[in-house]
Amino acid sequence: MLELRPNCECCDRDLPVDSPDARICTFECTFCADCVAGPLKGVCPNCxxxxxxxxxxxxxKLARFPASTTRIVRETCP
Incomplete structure (x- = not known):
């Protein structure tokens, strides 16, 4: 089951569970659409x-299977 992480790992922007701007890779690294299109150039810096x-x-389903509240932010972001 997806963690549904609460923020962009690059700019720390909030990404609510229903955000249309959240992007993930196959390892669930989570970034906002702006960072994916901009500094990341469509490539996950982690994997x-x-x-x-x-x-x-x-x-x-959110009551039984809530989203993660753990924020992950990279020290450096391209």
């Missing part, structure tokens, strides 16, 4: 993979 829009978990 070298590409990105896809993060799926939205149905609201009815």
């Amino acid at each position: 070298g993979g590409g990105f896809v829009p993060r799926p939205v978990r149905p609201a009815a």
